Amino acid sequence: MSAPDHSFDLADRHALVTGAGRGIGRATALCLAGRGAALTLVARSEAELLEVQVECLELGAPSVSCEVVDLLDREALDELAGTVAAGADVLVNNAGSAPSAALERTDDDLFDATLDLNLFAPFALSRAALPAMAERGWGRIVNVASTAAREGYAYTSAYVASKHALLGLTRALTAEASMRWREADLTINAVCPGFVDTDIVARSAERIAESTGVDSQTAKARLAAMNAGGRLLSPEEVAEAIGTLVCEQPGQTHGAAWEFAAADA
Ligand SMILES: NC(=O)c1ccc[n+]([C@@H]2O[C@H](COP(=O)([O-])OP(=O)(O)OC[C@H]3O[C@@H](n4cnc5c(N)ncnc54)[C@H](OP(=O)(O)O)[C@@H]3O)[C@@H](O)[C@H]2O)c1
Incomplete structure (x- = not known):
């Protein structure tokens, strides 16, 4: 098991951030880069990822690779899960979509795509990440949920369902990790920001x-x-919360789900 790290230094850590091309994911990548983490940036738009790659390197990330992946593509997701298992110390499940539609216009495809991106992709990547993190003795997973994980909003049934489920997944994995891998320093958390x-x-x-x-x-x-x-909220405020969770001192959030609400920002 690696030595406890009480600083905000991620110099020996590798972080994979999904949806890193813009918005909260980009800000999170920059935040982790500034703390010295090596990074893998994931999204569909290569041009956006390449811009963030340059910014992360300028901030001091020792290495930054880009994975152009559509997380709705199960084969590509499987491959990415392999990358995660092979070496991600930090997994930030951030990529998501927030479609809005009245109930009758929320068709099967819209519902499935929303759940696939916002819930299944974090599940599949966490399933690959956690046992490998446990084996290496240290790991952090942060799921980007929403206030929609804790309350309902009109015209967003698929989104609200996906974020409630993502928070449920976070809690279930926390319970399982604290039962199975007590000796490892693992935390699984969700941030629940309001509108960003x-x-x-x-x-x-x-x-x-x-x-x-x-x-x-x-x-x-x-x-x-x-x-x-x-x-x-600004994307940077949410990124700071994610950075804090990633760098949290061992023991404080070990085996505990920690929710970040917009009101706390
Ligand atoms: N903005 C808010 O008010 C707010 C509030 C609470 C929670 N959130 C959550 O925060 C997360 C990030 O949101 P954001 O506001 O930063 O959104 P954003 O600016 O639209 O960025 C979304 C990122 O996800 C990537 N992405 C989208 N679909 C993808 C796919 N199928 N495969 C791979 N990557 C994909 C996008 O890149 P490509 O399009 O290039 O793939 C982009 O990099 C989401 O989970 C969202 O639900 C947002």
């Missing part, structure tokens, strides 16, 4: 604008007003 200023919120604001006739700035302001602090 990223493309997802921009797209939601556009959809609200289209369906209600208000302009998209007004729609965005209405989403911001739903957050505890009355403003949108």
